[in-house]
Amino acid sequence: MSILHILQENTIKSLGELYEQSFSENDFQVSQTKPEFEGDYTIVLFSLVKRLKLSPDDIGKQLAENLVKNSGYFTAYNIIKGFLNLTVKNEYWLEVLAGNHNDICFGKHPMNGQKVMVEYSSPNTNKPLHLGHLRNNFLGWSVAEILKANGCEVFKSCIVNDRGIHICKSMLAWQMFGNGQTPHSTQTKGDHFVGEYYVKFNEEYKKQVKELADSGMSEADAEKKAPIMMATQQMLQEWEKGKPEVMDLWKKMNGWVYDGFDVTYKTIGSDFDKTYYESNTYLLGKKIVDEGLKKNVFVKDGDNSVWIDLTNEGLDRKIVQRKDGTSVYITQDIGLAQQKYEEYKIDKSIYVIGDEQNYHMKVLKLIAEKLALPNAENIYHLSYGMVELPSGKMKSREGTVVDADDLVDEMLATSKQHTEELGKVKDFNAGELETLYKTIGLGAMKFYLLRVDPKKKMIFNPEESIDFHGYTGPFVQYTYARIKSILRKEPLLPNASIDTDLLKLEKEILVTLEQYPTMIAQAANELNPSVIASYVFNVAKIFNSFYAEHSVANAETELKKYLRLQLAVMTANVLSSGMQLLGIQVPERM
């Protein structure tokens, strides 16, 4: 139990004794004491003033006296303008340190029996991954790890959008312009290869539309009547009927794409416990429509299309099956939601999907609830904002989309350049250097994309992300490597006793380290890795400022040296653990 909880419980108890009423933790606020004041934790007294009809000073004084006398955890207090600052006894902090400094699992919570699925990444197979996918992948992976650390059993899943008109576009363009070329024959990564034909399709399409429009056809008609588009529509129908040549082509080209994706996923560290393919799940929609009609959740219109009325929920009437009997995305998604539950018996289902789908996901959840799917209320859309560049928004039409692989390459090159400029790694061999560049480059990118609240749109600045100064991944990695270096030179040896006199900065490190379990719980609760990112950075910063002034080597006494080494070990463990939750590689040297 953290000192925060201890303080809350004792405060509730003390208030009860003093004023003979019952209190809860919502009746007052506890926060960490600001550095410029004396004390470790602060109770804000204003919320109690009205209820007790006493002045903040009186309440503070009575409460503090009681806490100091009875709890056994607090040694001193002061009251400033309605804020009660309490000092926790040194023995408590030293016990935390002695008991946990060597525990590499410190901060992680025991299994709680909850099963959670995190669906993320979810690519289309007609083009390669881009910058937006990177935010998605890093978020999904990190959230899954954070939930595990918080005690959940987690299944990572991915739904591959492997069918539909967009795939057929690439396929048709390859038939027209491919000349039998393959990723192998052109030395191109498979997903990029297929993506090129998607671009070629659009170029040809635009050309044909313009020709038709020039010959007098209306713009709208031209868009429908362009031969290449009609051929694509026909191919989609043939695919749905399972025509062998089309299926073979489809399998071949998707295979190329998967080979490409595998490489990217391996580089960025994404993995999945279960991959779903839309080609297998898109028929689940039909089952759902039947079920919905039976339960009178859906209604059939005169033209045979099926609808759901969500006007009472403040939304629209929404179509769930077209008049030709084909299902729409939303119904397929509900079918898959049901299948996930049946296969894994999950308590909670998290979808990492961009915020442009907020409306879609709201409807999905609502329909699932109306159909009374198990745990429908525990469908959660982890919505994230778009990633923009300093130069502006990414627009596929304008060709300003940043390719994931290209960006990763750029990050590796930059990390190499910066590292070489510093010239600190002369004793590294070629293999170690390559690993290091990857560790730094990817660490920089992950930290930068995760340090922002997921809900908010953000600007990704590649140059700034790989800066070794400031609020960045490399700074945290550097701090870790530096601690490991100190510990190599001066290992921590067992010692019977420890200095009980703490410097203010030593205590600041301890207070911060002790909060790690709370931070994991908060990050899991909010599904927000930025909580961990800012915490880890804070730990690194405090460590640096402390050891700049108070080195291990020059410690005043042996007891001080021992204490500082213990602190260094615990800091390294927390940094390492936190970086792993963010998917960041932990360098022993850099």
Add this chain to the structure above:
RNA sequence: GGCCUCGUUGUACAAUGGAUAGUAUAAGAGUUUCCGAAGCUCCAGACCCAGGUUCGAUUCCUGGCGAGGCCA
């Protein structure tokens, strides 16, 4: 047109309704015979506007203005 999200220093990000609105960068001033200066110390700069609720509002509510997204 309807619905949703967001406006915080030059820039990028924080802040369960609480202390002097944090942090990082860039700008300015220091700091390497000292365990890693990829560090540390100091300095200066911001809540879109107008109302309302409150002991107290960047936060909650209403209305503007501005940016973005979704739907037909």
